Amino acid sequence: MTENLEIKKKLVHRWFVHLQNEICKQLISLEKNKKFTLNSWKKSNKNNEGGGKSFIFTNGKIFDKIGINQSTVSGKFKKEFRSKIPGADKDGRYWASGISIVAHMKNPKMPALHFNTRFISTSQSWFGGGIDATPSYKDHKEKLMIHKKLKLICNQNKKNYTKYKNLCEKYFYLPHYNEQRGIGGIFFDYEKNNWKNNFKFVRDLGIGFLDITKSIINKKKLLKWNNRDKKKQFIKRGRYVEFNLLYDRGTKFGLNSGGNTEAILMSLPPKPQWRIKNE
Amino acid sequence: MTENLEIKKKLVHRWFVHLQNEICKQLISLEKNKKFTLNSWKKSNKNNEGGGKSFIFTNGKIFDKIGINQSTVSGKFKKEFRSKIPGADKDGRYWASGISIVAHMKNPKMPALHFNTRFISTSQSWFGGGIDATPSYKDHKEKLMIHKKLKLICNQNKKNYTKYKNLCEKYFYLPHYNEQRGIGGIFFDYEKNNWKNNFKFVRDLGIGFLDITKSIINKKKLLKWNNRDKKKQFIKRGRYVEFNLLYDRGTKFGLNSGGNTEAILMSLPPKPQWRIKNE
16 A cells, blocks of 8 residues: 555656646747746755755747746654644644646736646545636636636546636635636645545646647737736736735745745736726 | 723724824825825724724825824624733623734835834723834844834833833734844733823824834935846835735734724735746
């Protein structure tokens, strides 16, 4: 059983690393200037507790900023966290691997896109993740396309799309405005049963994210936009910053558990703005 | 005693309203274009639970953005909050009045300035507040000037400057970078004894904030700066956003207790940026 778990960990880690490379290759190849920043980090110098790599690309023709993060780390949860994490109450040790991507587009008619999948192991083990989109420009057809694609991937893997869709809406929510962050997507966590099926679902989502992203870019890269569209996008990015710093569990967890600050805050959009009434 | 408290509330509220008007008059008069935005709001339509006024001025020659907030509200704390608030555990009713100002300067050689004073009444009552500065440009002389002025006001009112200075450093701290938000100042809370003396201290601080702000502006308004200085300021503003949304108790409290979102987030700086390694 333990041996089996070790194999699973290896397979998951390898997939996330492969997917990161594939996404980098396919998305950054869309840009003319291909210079990106690589932040390769280790969790600690003392023990072999893993680390990660962040690729960050900025100021492109397609992407104002895209961050493509992969990390595989292990350690021991602090006592105050353990009660909140399944299977960690008696033994605080954990292993976690994941990939996380946030793309903030130059063309304000394209939505910001977010994708994350992860596998976490304590005395239990589970998958989690999701895909969601945050447009500043209404596009009903595009919303339908994204949700149709996500529903298809869920159905193909016998996953409950409606449940995941509702979880996503509940999660990406700004209570102080009583509004969704974006147009939703799917969100899931604590998927424990049938590892093989879950792993396939997670792999399909990675490929699905790449498909959705490329399809949006291809459809919209030549669309004209003006300063008013861009201003609207900057304001939407202000809300994105608010969500990530005020409510996002991943951000809080990362900062509280001594993760890599730069990699955690990679998700923050460039040039967010806050609207002044009547301005 | 109750009658006495009602008089105190009235005096405090009147002072904050007067100070808000005075600061608006004196600071916005420094600008050529004097057009500001006034957001006047009520806490609720049903009961007479007070409200407030925010003056927001943007894109000036001196101020990129300055918000000058005054509010006086009452209500009942939610049950989950009561244990955290002195004197509210048995009776959740409260009354609170305060003034809060955040100035983000156009000239990146001037620090961002923050000032707040408040009087809160449950079954107990107390003053709280502080003044602090967040420069993006090192200026040892200016730091000394600010702290000397604050120390003088504390001494004149028999307040422990060193204690307040340490509280300020502890409060405006970003643990994920292990760094202070700015160069400190003073911070105090739960000042209960000797109402008359506390009220005088709070009034002196209001005048002191105006003095410090005008002195910095006069000294630096003609100082030249370049795009590199401005970029540094935008990056510092990124950290300012991080602090306010991740850690500031006032922001969290305001949003959780159904305060006026626009007034609460008034403190966020315009055009924050996040640095990319090697960029």
